[in-house]
Amino acid sequence: MGNILELKNINKIYGTTVKTQVLYDINLGFKEGSFNSIIGQSGSGKSTLMNIMGTLDTPTSGDVVVDGVITSGMKASQLASYRNQSIGFVFQFHYLLPEFTALENVLMPYRIGHKTVPKETTDRAKELMKLVGLEKVMNNNATQMSGGQQQRTAIARALLNQPKMILADEPTGNLDSLSTETIYELLRDINDRFGTTFIIITHDRRIAEKADRIIEITDGRINLDLLKNN
Amino acid sequence: MKLSYQIATRFLKSALTQTLIIILGIGIGVSVQIFIGSLIQGLQKSLVNTTIGNAAHVSVTDDDDGFIKDYEAVIRSAVDADDRIVAASPVLNASVLIEKDGESQSLLIRGFDLQRAEDIYEFSEYLVEGAMPNADGKVLLGVIARDNFELSVGDTISLITPDKRTVECSVSGFFDYKVAAPNESWCITTLPTVQAIFELEDVVSAIEFQVDQDLVFEADAVAKNVAGAIASDSDTLIVGEWKEANGQLLSGLQGQSISSIMIQVFVMISVVLGIASVLAISVMQKSRQIGILKAMGIQNGSSSLIFLFQGLILGIFGAIAGVLLGLGLSFAFTTFALKPDGTPVVPLYIDPAFIALSAAIAVVACIIASLIPARKSSVLNPIDIIRNQ
Numbered sequence: 001m002g003n004i005l006e007l008k009n010i011n012k013i014y015g016t017t018v019k020t021q022v023l024y025d026i027n028l029g030f031k032e033g034s035f036n037s038i039i040g041q042s043g044s045g046k047s048t049l050m051n052i053m054g055t056l057d058t059p060t061s062g063d064v065v066v067d068g069v070i071t072s073g074m075k076a077s078q079l080a081s082y083r084n085q086s087i088g089f090v091f092q093f094h095y096l097l098p099e100f101t102a103l104e105n106v107l108m109p110y111r112i113g114h115k116t117v118p119k120e121t122t123d124r125a126k127e128l129m130k131l132v133g134l135e136k137v138m139n140n141n142a143t144q145m146s147g148g149q150q151q152r153t154a155i156a157r158a159l160l161n162q163p164k165m166i167l168a169d170e171p172t173g174n175l176d177s178l179s180t181e182t183i184y185e186l187l188r189d190i191n192d193r194f195g196t197t198f199i200i201i202t203h204d205r206r207i208a209e210k211a212d213r214i215i216e217i218t219d220g221r222i223n224l225d226l227l228k229n230n
Numbered sequence: 231m232k233l234s235y236q237i238a239t240r241f242l243k244s245a246l247t248q249t250l251i252i253i254l255g256i257g258i259g260v261s262v263q264i265f266i267g268s269l270i271q272g273l274q275k276s277l278v279n280t281t282i283g284n285a286a287h288v289s290v291t292d293d294d295d296g297f298i299k300d301y302e303a304v305i306r307s308a309v310d311a312d313d314r315i316v317a318a319s320p321v322l323n324a325s326v327l328i329e330k331d332g333e334s335q336s337l338l339i340r341g342f343d344l345q346r347a348e349d350i351y352e353f354s355e356y357l358v359e360g361a362m363p364n365a366d367g368k369v370l371l372g373v374i375a376r377d378n379f380e381l382s383v384g385d386t387i388s389l390i391t392p393d394k395r396t397v398e399c400s401v402s403g404f405f406d407y408k409v410a411a412p413n414e415s416w417c418i419t420t421l422p423t424v425q426a427i428f429e430l431e432d433v434v435s436a437i438e439f440q441v442d443q444d445l446v447f448e449a450d451a452v453a454k455n456v457a458g459a460i461a462s463d464s465d466t467l468i469v470g471e472w473k474e475a476n477g478q479l480l481s482g483l484q485g486q487s488i489s490s491i492m493i494q495v496f497v498m499i500s501v502v503l504g505i506a507s508v509l510a511i512s513v514m515q516k517s518r519q520i521g522i523l524k525a526m527g528i529q530n531g532s533s534s535l536i537f538l539f540q541g542l543i544l545g546i547f548g549a550i551a552g553v554l555l556g557l558g559l560s561f562a563f564t565t566f567a568l569k570p571d572g573t574p575v576v577p578l579y580i581d582p583a584f585i586a587l588s589a590a591i592a593v594v595a596c597i598i599a600s601l602i603p604a605r606k607s608s609v610l611n612p613i614d615i616i617r618n619q
Contacts, residue, residue: 096522
């Protein structure tokens, strides 16, 4: 299978007067349906890398190529549509909308791209809530759920539009070890079932080792790129 | 669109107290506007009504010998010329002296076609004693003249003409216009009575017209039309209207209107600034949500719409609250602030069109106020939110 996402000579420099370079000539390609992890210390540049991969941030130089298209040539509205249709985000701090119920949060990516929500989509959202084990609390407000429940809701939300790729930044960063285990098993299960590409950022080596490929970033450079043989 | 609307309503509901306070703020602004507007309009209406309600708005007189001969033709041309004219009445005015027990006073004797003049002067409305003159030789006098000369209904009075002839008339009733000048010196009778006293043929000294109540300020335009239409009847006729005779009243009214508009404009500006600042703060409060929505791919336009909808919703509810408060305030004012005779101290004029306009202005102002936060929301970059978590 071909590469779903390619990074070519990515450099990222913050600041104009005092320049801080956080990424140096990153070249990476991700195969469709693969399960990848990116590890690194705090401040190594891995979150910046993920934001660039997710088209939320732009590189100072270099190209991000998605499905053969260079993103730097796309308009803001095209990028928004691309994110909506093709990428599912799972952030460390969940980022659910507290004004909406869990189920409404899960449906949000679909509603952003479409005027009305057909019954099949609502059914799929309920199915996903079941998959993440939250069918009982799906009508709760986001604020009335535990951290683990919120994170699982965020995962269900990332899956709703059946994106080709899910970018997860420390998805278990502030969860206990039991919840962490449950969520990883869930992500692997989704990867097996739907063939969704996963790129997971973590600083926890034990978790990274569950992925098929481990990329280590140190001080803005690729230090290690290990492909496990299954 | 629908999503933006739903997010807007959820945002407003999630901070219900803040939302209610904003609505109350807008409501008070709108109610002040409605109350002040109704008050000023009521004041002006009552002032105009007292001044010219029972007077000619447009009048035609003769510049030559003071008499108009073919007055019916003039009336016809004038009424045909302008459909804003709602009443027309010929009148023959003259001066006489009233004398009783050695005391005398000058009177303005006014001979009307009583039926037609009723449309302008509403005699029967102001008649406080007796009846309308039902035959020639009978007159109505004001209550001040009645008291001065100790008269009662049915009395015969002696009127002395400028050429020293004495004519006797009988008093059929008394009127009270609540204004000193007519109450003291008007003597109302039929047109033939005055023509007979002064031994005149069928002539009048003036023709008086009244314009539709709501169009009194167009009297000058009506006068112009009338002048054009009657020019062919006679070239010595001159047309006058109430506005040129009441310059001070007009500038007073204008000053009132301007100050009322100033108050309303400043009230609206403060409402707009209030909403703009509250909504701007609410963008900051909701920046996390906007950031995540943008990461999920919401378009910049839709993220602006969220705040425009908030402005619209606040505007509509604020306008409704304002109309209710304003009407309540006006109702309380007209019910509880009364003069000893039970009439309101200031008569309010409740104009539905004005209230609808105030409400509409408030809604538009709220939408304008939400433009700044909408813009902020549009340019908000999700990466700033994600990075600064």
